Amino acid sequence: MSPGSPPTSAATSSTxxxxxxxxxxxxxxxxxxxxxxxxxxxxxxxxGRCRRIPESAVQEYIRTRLEEAS
Incomplete structure (x- = not known):
């Protein structure tokens, strides 16, 4: 891994x-x-003790907010 490249652990590649x-x-x-x-x-x-928010849930929330605004 080069110094400027991001880490590739499972934690950073999760959704x-x-x-x-x-x-x-x-x-x-x-x-x-x-x-x-x-x-x-x-x-x-x-x-465990961490609360996680799936990327799809964030996208759904944004889509819903955009629909409410229009």
Whole structure:
């Protein structure tokens, strides 16, 4: 692996982001993310002690928000 290339571990190649983590695609506050999860507007699951949000759930949330806005 060259110095500029990203790591290729299973954690970075997964399609579920930690909630809310540095790589989380939505720029919402932590409390906003958990409000969305509690209100069932954003799907998530737990893996050990970590809450994960599948990439497909984020895309679905964005699609739903765009439909609501139009």
């Amino acid at each position: 579920a982001a930690r909630s809310p983590g540095r790589n989380y695609p939505l720029k919402y506050s932590r409390s906003k993310v958990y409000d969305l999860i509690r209100s069932k507007r954003l799907a998530s699951f737990t893996e």
